[in-house]
Amino acid sequence: MKVLGRASTIALSVLSCWVATPAAASSHREAPAITKSPKVDATDFYMFRSYEPGRAGYVTLLANYQPFQDPAGGPNFYMLDPDALYEIHVDNNGDAREDITFQFQFRNQSRNLKIGVGDKQLPVPVLNLGPIGPRVSDHANLNVVESYTLSMIRGSRKTGEKQTVLPIGASTFLKPVDRIGDKSIRDNDPTAYQTYADDHVYDMQIPGCSAPGRVFVGQRREGFVIDVSEAFDLFNMNILGPRDGKLNDLAAKNVTTLALEVPTQCLALPGQPIIGGWTTASVSNDDSKGQAGRGSYRQVSRLASPLVNEVVIGLPDKDKFNASDPSDDKQFLDYVTNPTLPAILKVLFPQVMPPTVFPRADLVAVFLTGVTGLNQPPSVVPSEMLRLNTSIDPKAPAAQKSLGVLEQDQAGFPNGRRPGDDVVDIELRVLMGALLPLSQAPDGNKPFTDGALTNATIAYTPDGRITSSPAFALFRSTFPYLQTPLSSSPQPIHP
Numbered sequence: 001m002k003v004l005g006r007a008s009t010i011a012l013s014v015l016s017c018w019v020a021t022p023a024a025a026s027s028h029r030e031a032p033a034i035t036k037s038p039k040v041d042a043t044d045f046y047m048f049r050s051y052e053p054g055r056a057g058y059v060t061l062l063a064n065y066q067p068f069q070d071p072a073g074g075p076n077f078y079m080l081d082p083d084a085l086y087e088i089h090v091d092n093n094g095d096a097r098e099d100i101t102f103q104f105q106f107r108n109q110s111r112n113l114k115i116g117v118g119d120k121q122l123p124v125p126v127l128n129l130g131p132i133g134p135r136v137s138d139h140a141n142l143n144v145v146e147s148y149t150l151s152m153i154r155g156s157r158k159t160g161e162k163q164t165v166l167p168i169g170a171s172t173f174l175k176p177v178d179r180i181g182d183k184s185i186r187d188n189d190p191t192a193y194q195t196y197a198d199d200h201v202y203d204m205q206i207p208g209c210s211a212p213g214r215v216f217v218g219q220r221r222e223g224f225v226i227d228v229s230e231a232f233d234l235f236n237m238n239i240l241g242p243r244d245g246k247l248n249d250l251a252a253k254n255v256t257t258l259a260l261e262v263p264t265q266c267l268a269l270p271g272q273p274i275i276g277g278w279t280t281a282s283v284s285n286d287d288s289k290g291q292a293g294r295g296s297y298r299q300v301s302r303l304a305s306p307l308v309n310e311v312v313i314g315l316p317d318k319d320k321f322n323a324s325d326p327s328d329d330k331q332f333l334d335y336v337t338n339p340t341l342p343a344i345l346k347v348l349f350p351q352v353m354p355p356t357v358f359p360r361a362d363l364v365a366v367f368l369t370g371v372t373g374l375n376q377p378p379s380v381v382p383s384e385m386l387r388l389n390t391s392i393d394p395k396a397p398a399a400q401k402s403l404g405v406l407e408q409d410q411a412g413f414p415n416g417r418r419p420g421d422d423v424v425d426i427e428l429r430v431l432m433g434a435l436l437p438l439s440q441a442p443d444g445n446k447p448f449t450d451g452a453l454t455n456a457t458i459a460y461t462p463d464g465r466i467t468s469s470p471a472f473a474l475f476r477s478t479f480p481y482l483q484t485p486l487s488s489s490p491q492p493i494h495p
Contacts, residue, residue: 034301034322039081040281042303043067043255044224047277047386048418049394049411050261052478056394058213059267061088061102061260062419062480063279063303069178069219069254072488075126077178078219078256079146080106083284085297086258087157091276091385092269094377096327100267101157102150102165104217104258106175109145127177131186133196136174146175148217152207163207165215176200178219179254181489190494194484201479209266215259220482221495222253223419223474224306225454231424235348239448243425246451247464251474252486252493259480264390273391274370274377278304278326278384299323304385305367305414306423311341312367326383329368333382336363341431355433355441362435366414374405375415388416397456397477406434419475419482420456425449462486462493471495 034041046062065086066078080086085105089098113129114121130141139145150165150173167173176197179185186192201216227246230236237246258279267275282297301322303309312335313321321332337359346354370376370387377387395411402422404412406429413421414430428448433441452464459472472495476483486493 034319037081037283037300038066039079040084040086040283040301041065041067042279042281042301044306045277045279045303045386046417046419046481047275047388048416049264049388049390049392050479051394051396051400051418052481055261055479057211057264058261059264059275059388059390060479060481061090061262061277062482063088063258064220064222064224064255064482065258065281066256067253068250069222069256069485070488071179071252071254071486071493074180077127077180078254079108079144079178080148080175080217080256081283082106082108085280085282087280087282088258088260089157089278089280090267091326091383092267093272094274094276094380096276096329096381096383096385097325098153098157099155101153101160102260103153103157103162104148104150106146106148109147111143111145113141113143127180128184131184132177132180133185134192134199135196136170136176136199138196139174139177142177144177146177148173148175150204150215154208165207166205167215168203168205168212170202173202173215173217174200176218179485179487181487183489188490190487193487197484206262206266209263211263211266213263213266214261214479216480217258218256219254219485220257220480221474221485222250222255223482224250224255225422225452225458225460225474226250226424227450227452231450235345237451239345239349239352239428239450240446241449241451243422243447243449243451244453244466248452248460248466249464251460251464252462254485255482257480257482259482261479268390272377274375274387274389276304276326276370276377276383276385276387278302278386306417307427308367308384311427312336312339314340326385327381329383332384336360336367339363339431342433345432352432353442355436355444357436357440362433363430366430366435371405371414374410386416387414397475400456402453402455403429406430418456420454420458422454424452424454 044064050058050060069078088102090100092099127143128141153160153162179193182188203212204215206213225248228249281301282299285296342354345352365371368382369380375387375389401407401409404421433444459467461467
């Protein structure tokens with residue numbers, strides 16, 4: 001992050017700003033308890049200035065749930081939980097508390113489709129009894145229809161003013177069925193699912209906002225890139241090797257995305273362009289299921305910056321982190337100021353020299369306060385969330401630098417996060433001292449990598465290999481930015 005200066009100017013006095021109270025979640029299967037509830041497991045969170053042509057006045061927020069979705073995972077596939085709350089939060093004044101919350105609640109309407117067998121009509125065991133799509137209304141053959149309501153809460157998500165967000169030109173928000181296979185969508189046409197899913201992108205009227213936004217909820221191709229199998233096998237990789245020398249282990253997976261595009265002026269305060277964001281999921285505490293009142297939910301997942309719970313928070317505190325709020329993050333401070341991962345890398349790779357200065361004020365800036373002069377709000381309360389300076393112009397995909405601010409691209413991570421930001425490599429380099437002077441971080445200039453490359457135009461075949469074929473692109477340049485999910489039928493898996 002040479003643009004910020006290698007000698008971090010973040011005052012250590014920021015560490016004393018924490019208030020004493022209780023406590024916050026990250027990616028794929030990152031904590032013991034969340035492995036039992038994959039429907040509410042947040043995998044990734046993105047927040048960035050929209051770079052679709054003509055949409056520069058908007059901020060896009062993407063919250064991904066349900067990790068490791070196999071395209072062939074039927075017959076029920078990957079519906080969201082109607083007894084849970086899925087939320088995206090925005091802090092627009094730096095006080096570590098939500099000022100705006102977008103709340104999704106889902107309804108799964110069973111159609112109980114039947115078929116005649118002799119003299120009886122019996123319910124079928126499958127999700128559809130014929131082709132679906134390509135329009136949003138073409139779902140007569142679908143056995144379960146997923147819909148959702150969307151609310152906006154100003155102030156506390158539990159006690160603030162709650163208002164309904166309505167679709168424009170439709171009576172309700174519908175979620176497209178997951179990509180069962182091409183015969184189930186329409187005529188074995190591999191392009192039909194994209195048409196069908198795109199018909200579920202809704203314009204929405206946001207209370208108190210003069211311009212409409214957009215929303216989409218549905219299955220997407222997994223856009224997080226990592227050599228995950230070797231990463232969690234004691235980093236069984238060449239961490240100083242080529243950035244494109246390893247497989248993307250998630251290239252054959254799908255994920256479920258909650259996507260919002262909101263006018264910037266509806267999120268940021270006048271004269272204060274920096275916003276913070278995170279996503280949470282909560283499960284009902286009410287035995288009656290589906291009848292739970294407001295406030296009768298228990299938070300089980302929270303995610304902002306990638307990999308925080310996976311590789312920063314210690315194992316005994318992972319579930320606690322998932323259940324906590326940004327305003328209560330003091331209890332996890334030691335994991336940031338004295339990170340264990342560089343020490344682990346030193347054990348595994350004796351030639352590696354981790355930083356020698358503690359506490360790590362540079363990591364406090366990246367993860368807890370925002371970086372001075374880039375995305376730190378005035379009078380910020382340290383807390384873990386993505387922070388985005390909405391006054392920094394977006395960049396088109398071809399102009400984006402995958403290492404974000406480390407490559408002088410101030411529109412990239414850790415100034416928010418775009419789909420094409422190589423957050424694994426960025427975080428490895430920052431943890432190893434990219435923000436520190438060489439006297440404190442002898443290896444701060446080294447190109448640490450997991451070997452699986454991410455950028456805004458990358459394409460991976462389902463077996464995890466980089467390809468020049470645009471048919472396998474992980475991302476697209478239009479909302480919701482993540483790509484059409486993979487299909488398993490007909491074989492082989494195709495885009």
